[in-house]
Amino acid sequence: MQNDHPWIAPLKRLPFSLKLIAAMQKKHYGEVLNPTRWWGRTPGLFWLIALFVGYLERRRARLAPELRALIMTQVSRQCRCAFCVDANSLRLAQRSGSIDKVLAVAHWRESALFSNAERAALAYAEGMTATPPAVDGEIKETLLRYYSAEAICELTALIAFQNLSARYNAALDIPAQGLCQTEVPPRA
Numbered sequence: 001m002q003n004d005h006p007w008i009a010p011l012k013r014l015p016f017s018l019k020l021i022a023a024m025q026k027k028h029y030g031e032v033l034n035p036t037r038w039w040g041r042t043p044g045l046f047w048l049i050a051l052f053v054g055y056l057e058r059r060r061a062r063l064a065p066e067l068r069a070l071i072m073t074q075v076s077r078q079c080r081c082a083f084c085v086d087a088n089s090l091r092l093a094q095r096s097g098s099i100d101k102v103l104a105v106a107h108w109r110e111s112a113l114f115s116n117a118e119r120a121a122l123a124y125a126e127g128m129t130a131t132p133p134a135v136d137g138e139i140k141e142t143l144l145r146y147y148s149a150e151a152i153c154e155l156t157a158l159i160a161f162q163n164l165s166a167r168y169n170a171a172l173d174i175p176a177q178g179l180c181q182t183e184v185p186p187r188a
Contacts, residue, residue, distance in 0.1 A: 006173035010037030017043045021050070034083050034174050035165075049165070056158050062151040063158065066095040070118060071125045071155065072162045073105050078129045079166035082176040088162075090180035102182055117146035121155060128159045 014022050014032070018040050022032045039046040057068065069092035076084030089102045096102075104111040108122050120142045127135040143152055168174075 006038075006175070008038065008172050010034065010174075011040045014040045015043045018046065021046075029177070029179070031177075033087070034177055035169055038169075038172050038174055049161075052157075052161055053165075056154070056161060062148070062154045066092070067118060067121060068158060069095045070101065070105070070114075071121055071158055073102065074108070074122050074125050075129050075159055075162040076166050077105060078126060079163065079170055081166035081170040081174075083169045083174045084162070084166040085182055086176035086179045089182045093180060099180075102180065120146050124155065125159050128156070129163055 014036065018036060022036060025032050025036065036046070039049070057065075061068065063071075069088060073085065073088040073092045076088045092102050092105075093099045101113050104113045108114050108119065114122065120139075123139050124135065124143050127133060127139050143155075147155065
């Protein structure tokens with residue numbers, strides 16, 4: 001269950017260096033996204049993270065946009081990050097053209113909605129997100145059937161980024177934004 005009162009309060013006023021991103025978020029979403037109000041305490045780090053995710057989301061990325069959103073949604077669910085599940089579910093619904101894959105992520109092994117390549121990436125994301133990571137030989141072999149070494153390296157960076165983001169947000173109890181009404185797995 002998400003805590004209604006995070007133990008570290010969000011910033012009420014963002015530093016000047018984040019005013020542009022806040023304005024862009026307000027224009028696109030109607031309000032500043034919740035994590036910005038926590039990351040705003042470390043604006044230099046915020047911009048480094050933004051550059052990192054910007055590179056992963058570039059037009060010429062080795063991974064298709066829908067696959068990136070799928071993987072980010074899976075990692076978000078596994079880390080039980082309310083905001084990340086909310087935001088990444090919205091992105092997955094937009095990129096896949098429906099809410100179907102969003103609803104099926106929790107049961108991806110049983111769902112017919114995912115290709116074998118997507119299943120390989122989901123298994124890898126799940127294994128990488130486990131603590132400690134659990135990426136066995138079978139996962140590696142399957143991944144190599146569908147992706148180049150370069151794509152696997154980019155996928156690994158994407159999963160690592162989403163783990164950083166989801167664990168940061170979950171640890172600080174950053175709430176969902178209400179972007180995509182989906183269920184967040186309960187915290188253990």
